[in-house]
Amino acid sequence: MSLRVAVAAPFIQHGTDRLQEHAVVVALSLDRDWFSPDQAKRLIDVATQEGLLDHEDGDLVAAFDPTDVRIPEEFVPDEDLLRERSAFERVLDGLVAEGVEKHEAVGAINGLQGELGVTIETAAVVYARRRGIDVSELVPVARSALIEER
Template identity: 90%
Template sequence: MSLRVAVAAPFVQHGTDRLQENAVVVALSLDRDWFSPDQAKRLIDVATREGLVAREDGELVATFDPTDVRIPEEFTPDEDVLRERSAFERVLDALVAEGAEKHEAVGAINGLQGELGVTIEAAAVVYARRQGLDVDELVPVARSALIEER
């Protein structure tokens, strides 16, 4: 998942899981030349909403182990990482990151959606859990989508 890779890069670069926000912006915009400073700030906002980083005591703290993320030498994130993703997209990205074939996962989730009569978000969360994937942070989003559909 390129969002996780982009977020991990500054932490890996500095050898820590805690950084000042401006250090992250500098790492993403000046050091790596991946984003403008404004885009780097947007990436931080997206990463915060998606639970990849948390703001604590004026710092950004990675909520995952950045050293577990492989950053390919030729990696350059696309601007898609700057937009909010639906719970379905987030689950699908997590499944693919764990080795699932994207088209097979989409087909299975669609089948489960029809079988259970639920939203695509809820079906994605159920499918991911059945595959042994921890998607607890997306359960409230899926639950909310179910309630809104009624």
Template identity: 80%
Template sequence: MSLRVAVAAPFSQHGTDCLEEGEFVVALSLDRDWFSPDQAKRLIDVATQEGLLEREGDDLVATFDHSEMTVPEEFVPDEEILRERSAFERVLDALVAEGMEKHEAVGAINGLQEELGLTIEAAAVVYARREGIDVSDLAPIANDALETE
């Protein structure tokens, strides 16, 4: 959630869905003093991988409704959001966001992994789909993990 809030902040600040990359970096590094410019650029990479941002030339476009996000006054993102998350972590976040208890989801995914002989990423995608949660954007990543096993 904090990744989404951090990404939304520059767009909300400027009241737009599209920002030049430099404006985005300045908003996070100078205006808010959350990250160094290099860290802000890293955030762009992570957010793009997560599907929260798209690049259009030198511009960044928010792929979600940032106007629905509230940036609490005291909010300061943890540097942990700059770390790329595995497909498993991303599916797990989607399951938790839908109201599932994290420990229950992990247990069910582990059981499915053992039962079907899949990688943890593939088992997570299969489990999420069985639960009716759309994680189709992560299916290719899970498929890649199958091919490297």
């Protein structure tokens, strides 16, 4: 499920958008038993690379409003969250988080890719923007993939 949900959990638990890294690791590993401490640190790295977390004055700061995230009761994050995801996967995750059915999004993105003759990343960004979903942080990645394909 969503990286954003897993990242938001410690901040929601503590009622803040700023925590020490240790508190995030404890919340993800000991409190929720979702990850080992090393896996929780890896999740922090992935979330930082994807722009969900920032480092400020020795703390981790959520780069989004954690109170906007709902954690389903049955939610258990998959270990797939610990690997870096492609721009396409990141856009798809954002679409699903906004309520778009995954198979619908994939089909529409594939169709758009064929129609426009662009990379899958570019088609995903265009599709998300047409749906009103902010993926501005991925525009440079899509642009770069488009230029490399030429």
